[in-house]
Amino acid sequence: MTRFKTEDIPFSVSVIDMDWHVTDIPERYGSGWTGYTWNRDLFPDPRGFLQWLKDDDRMVTLNLHPADGVRGFEEAYEAMAVAMGVDPESDVRIPFDFSDRTFIENYFTKLHHPHEADGVDFWWIDWQQGANSKMKGLDPLWMLNHYHALDIARDGNRPLIFSRYAGPGSHRYPVGFSGDTIISWASLQFQPYFTATASNIGYGWWSHDIGGHQRGEKDDELSTRWLQYGVFSPIMRLHSTMSIFNGKEPWRYSTDAANVMKKYLRLRHQLVPYIYTMNARNHFDGLPLxxxxxxxxxxxxxxxxxxxxxxxxxxxxxxxxxxxxxxxxxxxxxxxxxxxxxxxxxxxxxxxxxxxxxxxxxxxxxxxxxxxAGAIVPLGRHLEHSNALHNPDDLEVVVFPGASNRFTLFEDDSTGIAHRDGVNVETTFALDWEARELTIAAPTGHRDLLPENRSITLILRGVREGYVQRDGESVTGVYDHATQSLRVELGEVTDTITLSLQVEMSTN
Structure with a gap:
């Protein structure tokens, strides 16, 4: 995490896989796959570690494999045993049973809420699907998704969870996880088709292991292309098996590949205002990103x-x-x-x-x-060595010529559920290409959600050199031939303004 920040690579979520908990356990307890107790050899101060991540503007999720229940080595075993009516001295395994209301309640209050109080934001529910349940026909992964979504939302939080695919319809709850991906060009070629068509069953928040998880070989070009595609996926999530050859950190690759990876990871962070607006559209209208x-x-x-x-x-x-x-x-x-x-x-x-x-x-x-033609894409300005995802102080609005269009930027508090009741703010950008005018409307709604001082930079891309007028006066701009872009700093914009675009489309 420190290296990412030093390299100026922003990240918004730290996903900590199963080694957050103790995995090397006494043989009599079986596998270390399931666990709820921090491995203090790796994390001597879990609460301090979580706070350190959050102080640097990262959310945190921990991996779960609940199938083996709660066993005697767990720190929470005594509390869980008492709550379930089991003698804590017996060392008897408390089985995982999501058909039992009492177990469900204690599963959350004794095993998960203490970790959330320390700073865990949501959970990654992993490898739990199937028919292994005391209730006929009950898939435990569906129940886990359902109750985790309800539980994480108990204090007015957004019901965010991260879970493996559980079949058609399971997109109701989580950010989806396809399962471990093979590292190969064939696998990469399949991902865009697979991800786009997942929308056909409503699974818009779909994620896969960007760069691949296992097998294959180290390939700088493949990893770079996969990451570039990942920037334009619903969920941008790097993941790999634990191997020095499979790590997805950009600095593990050649200088050329690493520089491209860094550039695109910064772009993903800049795209958040656009992606956030599209995800709001998905939430309200059911239209996927x-x-x-x-x-x-x-x-x-x-x-x-x-x-x-x-x-x-x-x-x-x-x-x-x-x-x-x-x-x-x-x-x-x-x-x-x-x-x-x-x-x-x-x-x-x-x-x-x-x-x-x-x-x-x-x-x-x-x-x-x-x-x-006419596209309007709002970006956040890149902030060096920052993971911040607040509503940006500086917007860069990229506008393409050739047709009239409107785009309404959606913003809210990004944490709670007040947006369901209309607690948000919208800013509309309207391009009238025939008149060569761009109108930036004053924000409407809860303007207190916006930064006190927001500056807007207009980037006209795909145009010849020209200039922009505001209130009849020319605004100084800088033209970049390499990107055919005119960049105009508008400064703080609080009221509706209409700009005259004295530019023409590029000729290529």
């Missing part, structure tokens, strides 16, 4: 012929690079279908005409991300 192309173009046969291509929210489409590069060209390619209209490379502003299939060729540092 990632969806197959045929969601927006159901009558066009071409939309069904690009299974690895997907919409990332309302403004972007992604055709990820999932094959090895040509060793002489040092590039790889992906086939992309562009719907009718104008499209722009998200990163460099290169313009494409739609209504056809094209081949996108990209170097290692580039990914196939396209913005529709």
């Amino acid at each position: 990632v969806s197959p192309m045929y969601y927006e173009h159901p009558e066009d046969d071409q939309a069904y012929n690009v299974p690895n291509q997907f919409y990332f929210g309302t403004e972007l489409i992604v055709a990820p690079m999932v094959t090895p590069m040509h060793r002489k060209l040092h590039m790889t390619a992906a086939t992309a279908w562009l719907p009718e209209g104008e499209w722009f490379d998200f990163f460099n502003g290169h313009r494409y005409r739609g209504g056809k299939q094209i081949r996108l060729f990209r170097y290692l540092e580039d990914q196939g991300v396209l913005a529709k």
